[in-house]
Amino acid sequence: MAEPTINLGNGNWAGKSDNLLGYYKEGERFYKQEFTFSRSTSGTRVNSSGLIETAEILGNELVTNGTFSGVANGTDVVTLSGWGTYGSVTSRNIESEQLKLVSPSGTTNVGVVLSVSTTSGGLYRFTYSASGDLGINGIYIDAVGGYNTSTEQDITFTAPSSTTYIYFRTGANNGGTAYFDNISVKEAFQVNIPRVDYLNNSNGSLILEPQRTNAINYSNDYTLWSNTQFTINGNSITSPEGITNGTKIVPSTSNTDKYLDKGGFIRTSGQYITHTVYAKASGYNFLYLSNSASRLYAVYDLQQGLVIYNNSNGTDFNNHSASIELFGNGWYRCKLIGQAQSSTASYFRISCGITAINSSTSGLFQGDGTSGIEVYGSQVELNASYPTTLINTSGSSVTRNADACSLTNVADRIGQTEGTIYVDVNILSILGNEAIVGVNSGGYTNHATIQRVGNTIQFVRNSATQSGATIVTSSAINIGSHKIAIAYKSGDTACFLNGTQVSTTQTQTFTNGTLNTLRLGADAIGSIPINGLFNNAIIYSQRLSNTELATLTT
Amino acid sequence: MIFKKYEFTDKQWKTIRPTLYNKDDEGNETLIESINAIVEIGHICKAFDEEGECTDLSTKYSVDMLLNEEVESLEDYEVYPDPVGVHTFAGDDSLYLKAYCKMFPESVFCLIPESDEDLAE
Numbered sequence: 001m002a003e004p005t006i007n008l009g010n011g012n013w014a015g016k017s018d019n020l021l022g023y024y025k026e027g028e029r030f031y032k033q034e035f036t037f038s039r040s041t042s043g044t045r046v047n048s049s050g051l052i053e054t055a056e057i058l059g060n061e062l063v064t065n066g067t068f069s070g071v072a073n074g075t076d077v078v079t080l081s082g083w084g085t086y087g088s089v090t091s092r093n094i095e096s097e098q099l100k101l102v103s104p105s106g107t108t109n110v111g112v113v114l115s116v117s118t119t120s121g122g123l124y125r126f127t128y129s130a131s132g133d134l135g136i137n138g139i140y141i142d143a144v145g146g147y148n149t150s151t152e153q154d155i156t157f158t159a160p161s162s163t164t165y166i167y168f169r170t171g172a173n174n175g176g177t178a179y180f181d182n183i184s185v186k187e188a189f190q191v192n193i194p195r196v197d198y199l200n201n202s203n204g205s206l207i208l209e210p211q212r213t214n215a216i217n218y219s220n221d222y223t224l225w226s227n228t229q230f231t232i233n234g235n236s237i238t239s240p241e242g243i244t245n246g247t248k249i250v251p252s253t254s255n256t257d258k259y260l261d262k263g264g265f266i267r268t269s270g271q272y273i274t275h276t277v278y279a280k281a282s283g284y285n286f287l288y289l290s291n292s293a294s295r296l297y298a299v300y301d302l303q304q305g306l307v308i309y310n311n312s313n314g315t316d317f318n319n320h321s322a323s324i325e326l327f328g329n330g331w332y333r334c335k336l337i338g339q340a341q342s343s344t345a346s347y348f349r350i351s352c353g354i355t356a357i358n359s360s361t362s363g364l365f366q367g368d369g370t371s372g373i374e375v376y377g378s379q380v381e382l383n384a385s386y387p388t389t390l391i392n393t394s395g396s397s398v399t400r401n402a403d404a405c406s407l408t409n410v411a412d413r414i415g416q417t418e419g420t421i422y423v424d425v426n427i428l429s430i431l432g433n434e435a436i437v438g439v440n441s442g443g444y445t446n447h448a449t450i451q452r453v454g455n456t457i458q459f460v461r462n463s464a465t466q467s468g469a470t471i472v473t474s475s476a477i478n479i480g481s482h483k484i485a486i487a488y489k490s491g492d493t494a495c496f497l498n499g500t501q502v503s504t505t506q507t508q509t510f511t512n513g514t515l516n517t518l519r520l521g522a523d524a525i526g527s528i529p530i531n532g533l534f535n536n537a538i539i540y541s542q543r544l545s546n547t548e549l550a551t552l553t554t
Numbered sequence: 555m556i557f558k559k560y561e562f563t564d565k566q567w568k569t570i571r572p573t574l575y576n577k578d579d580e581g582n583e584t585l586i587e588s589i590n591a592i593v594e595i596g597h598i599c600k601a602f603d604e605e606g607e608c609t610d611l612s613t614k615y616s617v618d619m620l621l622n623e624e625v626e627s628l629e630d631y632e633v634y635p636d637p638v639g640v641h642t643f644a645g646d647d648s649l650y651l652k653a654y655c656k657m658f659p660e661s662v663f664c665l666i667p668e669s670d671e672d673l674a675e
Contacts (some may be wrong), residue, residue: 040555040590040591040620040643040646041591041620041643041644041645041646042644042645042646043644054645121648121651121652122648123645123648158647158648190645191555191645191646211591211593213593213641217640263602264599264602266596266599266608344607344608345599345602345607345608391644392644395638396638396639396640396641396642397595397640397641397642398641398642398643398644399591399593399618399641399642399643399644400643400644401590401591401620401643401644402591444578523582525576525578525582525584526584527578527582527583527584528582
């Protein structure tokens, strides 16, 4: 088979800390990708450890020797670069390459201060390890806030000025002996960072998603939801982020309805709404989700990973669906989707039950006072018929912008009179239309595009000889991974889907203007964006044989 | 990148919106070059009753935008709620604060306290 002229991902995406995205080839080295990627907001992904995180690239280390490597015992830390005095402490010396900070019991606002050169308004990640007497406000970042040294050792903050002062204190800012080590501050870049996702794929996939908004605020602070008969134990359990910011909700022992509501958004007639939450059994197994009580609702079994029941009332919602996806460590992402039939204020309701009661949207039973379910990361996406990755919110609704990925000025690597386009993509929705991959001349004038139209794959092109022509359309496909290829050449154009040729070999004349751009996940002008996970996209400057196409797409 | 918030009457937005998009023959829309992203928040509900119904709906149509460059034709419609209002772009709060503080440099949201041990409460 011919050598690819462009190979994105190679089925083994990888990122490097110096802001490169590429792929690893077994037994060989890291291959950088040259494409242009943009998304003018941050976004989340599942990392290679299986944990949800905001995708980010870290800049250079801004702390000089934060590990105190090679520093002699007994050295006063304020003699080291960046460190300064902060009130009267008993001692602040280096001991066994750690900072040992001792201050009298009961004293406040004493310790040491670390000054770091920052850019006002820039985002920074501050990490450290600590032991000994720790507590609330053991760390204070000037003009930012206080942090608990027991639980908050990985802090992202926005720098207030050109110098950021980080105060280290003992105990709960009330004296004692504390040890600090591995102190690091790095600028964090979260905008325009590609997201390689490892959920259900240890080789990684490139996430490309359309713009979406999480319409509810306080998506992970259930203490700020309207609460009827639940005890909310916030930040009490390990969440899908791998940190202690999950919430256990415990129904009361009263034999009355129990639910948590979050409103603040308006449903629009004719538009779909998608609701999601991560949930885990914790004494009780059944999760109830609904929009505005019994208007749209579903019941989930968090032990078996099943949707037990799903319905809508037909007047406020119809075209309902529900699904449950295993995330790992007992967590499931539970999804509830419906098409609104009226336009009015709505709320997202969460409840749980000791049994599955199909017609119920709230737990009407006596809790035992300790059993419940664990929840994390609620999301409501308006005008959305499928869910996308988690968008965290606090005091406002939040938008993640669309991912855009293209490779321009590569006419020499795209076959002009013949060629092959191949993509291995996990399709996450079969509603609406989306462009998967294509080559073009920088617009619609000349392009060859693979797109999904409803539940079919289409191969479309436009040129001086073929205006907006759909070359072939596949039979129905399902959500999931698909390997798709089009090999083009005048009089000999063939399309393959999952090892099988779609329709017959086409005999149209295939002439183009100069094809100079490869675009993933959108059409020639960046429209009809995809919601998909890309494992691989390959361009060959030759038309591969049908036998090779069958092999490639199998 | 610039983060701005706007309010329009419904009639104004109906007129202005098409000027912010390019449209192809098939009706597909792409933003004009000076705009990176638009989120139509719509009529903001200022108050809900106990049943969750909106009891105070703004008459203005709210829109948040990320701009690649200033758009002069939109300047008359800019609004500056206290940071960050009811909606933001993920990871871009500081961009709105920058625009807000350019307009209101003396706001409490914009004043950086002097570094002082007394602040370290």
